[in-house]
Amino acid sequence: MDIGVSTAERRVLEQLRVTATGLPTLPGVVTRIIQVVNDDAASANDMVNVIQRDPALAAKLLRVANSPIYGSRRGVETLQQAVVRLGQAATQNLALSFSLVSALKMQSEGELDYAFYWRRCLLSASAAKYVAAKKRPADAEALFLASLMQDLGMMVLDKVFPATYRQLPFSQSDHARLVAHENQLCRATHPRVGAWMMEEWGFSERMQSAVAYSHSPLDLPAGDGEFVRCVALSARMADVLLADDNERDMSDLFAIASQWLALDKEDVAEIIQALVKTVPAFERMFDTRLLDQEKLELLTLMAREKLDELRADSPD
Numbered sequence: 001m002d003i004g005v006s007t008a009e010r011r012v013l014e015q016l017r018v019t020a021t022g023l024p025t026l027p028g029v030v031t032r033i034i035q036v037v038n039d040d041a042a043s044a045n046d047m048v049n050v051i052q053r054d055p056a057l058a059a060k061l062l063r064v065a066n067s068p069i070y071g072s073r074r075g076v077e078t079l080q081q082a083v084v085r086l087g088q089a090a091t092q093n094l095a096l097s098f099s100l101v102s103a104l105k106m107q108s109e110g111e112l113d114y115a116f117y118w119r120r121c122l123l124s125a126s127a128a129k130y131v132a133a134k135k136r137p138a139d140a141e142a143l144f145l146a147s148l149m150q151d152l153g154m155m156v157l158d159k160v161f162p163a164t165y166r167q168l169p170f171s172q173s174d175h176a177r178l179v180a181h182e183n184q185l186c187r188a189t190h191p192r193v194g195a196w197m198m199e200e201w202g203f204s205e206r207m208q209s210a211v212a213y214s215h216s217p218l219d220l221p222a223g224d225g226e227f228v229r230c231v232a233l234s235a236r237m238a239d240v241l242l243a244d245d246n247e248r249d250m251s252d253l254f255a256i257a258s259q260w261l262a263l264d265k266e267d268v269a270e271i272i273q274a275l276v277k278t279v280p281a282f283e284r285m286f287d288t289r290l291l292d293q294e295k296l297e298l299l300t301l302m303a304r305e306k307l308d309e310l311r312a313d314s315p316d
Contacts, residue, residue: 012188013196016160024107024155026201029054030099034202037092044088048079051095060098060285061091068281069129093141097125097148101286110158111166116242117155119290120173121148123238123275124231126282126290130271131230131237135261139227146210146227147234153194153211154178161186173239175215191215217260229260237272241291241299250306266310273303 032050036042065082108114128147132140179189195212210231213220217232257263276299
């Protein structure tokens with residue numbers, strides 16, 4: 001796939017391909033899941049057979065199938081029942097998500113602030129589910145996975161060029177400045193490097209594009225532009241949740257949601273409200289803390305007040 005890399009970036013990527021050591025690697029179960037995902041003839045049973053080889057992964061999928069996000073009144077007790085509850089596509093993407101997060105967290109050492117990195121990744125992925133509900137319901141789990149992986153290139157650059165994120169003169173949350181900083185130091189940027197990594201691992205072209213253009217979705221020359229814009233918007237929503245209380249401003253979020261996906265302010269406020277409400281469930285899914293309780297309560301109040309305000313201003 002042509003991910004729009006410059007000549008300088010391509011030289012860096014080729015150098016990484018030939019000489020780099022310590023790049024993120026995939027355990028066997030992830031490789032087998034990707035093979036099943038890319039096999040049009042594969043069945044749900046094929047996926048179950050792969051997942052059963054990893055008891056920890058199987059347990060997580062059962063927990064998800066019984067969670068408030070996916071659950072129903074009847075409890076799920078077997079992996080086969082979980083696949084039926086979640087659907088084959090959702091099972092595949094969730095299995096990949098859990099396996100990738102587990103594998104990559106073990107390799108999260110370097111100058112990057114990995115605690116913040118993973119919080120942003122997981123909040124972006126969580127937001128993507130609710131953006132999907134508005135625009136791409138059939139792609140909810142694919143968008144979850146693409147959003148989860150959109151900053152993968154930061155891990156690669158941190159491994160290969162350790163000075164990249166050392167003593168950053170600005171916040172790690174400022175991705176516009178991050179991209180310029182990476183380009184200046186490494187002659188490559190994390191969206192392009194991440195897309196290259198996804199290609200190396202055998203992910204689809206749509207997933208590669210979502211990573212490559214996650215910070216510039218309107219520049220995508222061809223392909224599924226709406227899918228890419230959903231991924232990009234999810235990260236902006238995560239940034240709103242992670243911002244300091246005195247710096248949080250939803251006006252930019254409202255503007256790009258309208259421009260990129262024709263979502264109105266009430267749509268965005270509803271997404272933020274749903275996301276904040278289910279943060280504890282996502283924390284349990286990935287065994288990590290995304291937002292502290294005080295901030296979660298403040299965000300809950302903010303989302304409710306913003307939605308009430310918008311609805312009060314709307315004509316009957």
